[in-house]
Amino acid sequence: MVLIFTLFELWRFIGANHVPAGIVAKYLLYLLPLISVELFPATMLITVLITYALLARRSEAIAWWASGQSVYRLMIPGLLFAILVGAGTWSAQEHLMPSANIKQEALRARIRGGPPRAITGTGRQWLASTDSKRLYSYEFDDQRGVLNEPTIYELDDERVHLIRVTTGKTGTWVGTNEMVVKEAEMINLRGMIVERQVAAETNLAEMDPPQVFKPFSDKPSQLSVSALSVI
Numbered sequence: 001m002v003l004i005f006t007l008f009e010l011w012r013f014i015g016a017n018h019v020p021a022g023i024v025a026k027y028l029l030y031l032l033p034l035i036s037v038e039l040f041p042a043t044m045l046i047t048v049l050i051t052y053a054l055l056a057r058r059s060e061a062i063a064w065w066a067s068g069q070s071v072y073r074l075m076i077p078g079l080l081f082a083i084l085v086g087a088g089t090w091s092a093q094e095h096l097m098p099s100a101n102i103k104q105e106a107l108r109a110r111i112r113g114g115p116p117r118a119i120t121g122t123g124r125q126w127l128a129s130t131d132s133k134r135l136y137s138y139e140f141d142d143q144r145g146v147l148n149e150p151t152i153y154e155l156d157d158e159r160v161h162l163i164r165v166t167t168g169k170t171g172t173w174v175g176t177n178e179m180v181v182k183e184a185e186m187i188n189l190r191g192m193i194v195e196r197q198v199a200a201e202t203n204l205a206e207m208d209p210p211q212v213f214k215p216f217s218d219k220p221s222q223l224s225v226s227a228l229s230v231i
Helices: 002-009 011-016 021-057 060-066 071-095 097-111 225-230
Strands: 117-119 125-128 134-141 146-155 162-167 170-175 178-190 193-205
Touching: 002 011, 002 021, 021 060, 021 071, 021 097, 060 071, 071 097, 146 178
Parallel strands: none
Antiparallel strands: 117 125, 125 134, 134 146, 146 162, 146 170, 162 178, 170 178, 178 193
């Protein structure tokens, strides 16, 4: 039911952005660990209450006590089942849910029309521009609001062939859509000809605004216990 309601919630974005069915299926698949962990406590409580309510309604509990059996022995199967399922949920929360939540958040942003984003284990981010003509690789300095060691891959108008690669030490915005890359190195690809240029700084126009490059803050659902202990 949760998946059905989620699908209907995203239906208008799927149609407006022409999202392929495979992307939607992957999003729902990576959403399953989060749904399972969130729904387990309530469903486990309801299951136990229904089971023991049926035992009492059919007078099976009375027969159990009349035969001299303890109420604790009647409780043990439910307790053991809860411990077993709880251990499975804990394992899923530690090993499956953090990575799955990162992927489903990225897929959800893609479905809703946001910029595709990926983060490596070293903290380096990969971001696609809104027009899909540039790919950015960088580390964001939140204190100074600049990009450290940025690499910009520029594609042609067909968004297929790589035409320029720009690297530098830092990238600083001088306007909403203009960036200055210091200690820049540019490699131009023109067919079979490769040109390399080095400059103290270079200006890049038609850049995405700074807020697009800011990393998302890690959510607790995207972290394991060891990751939370580091924070």
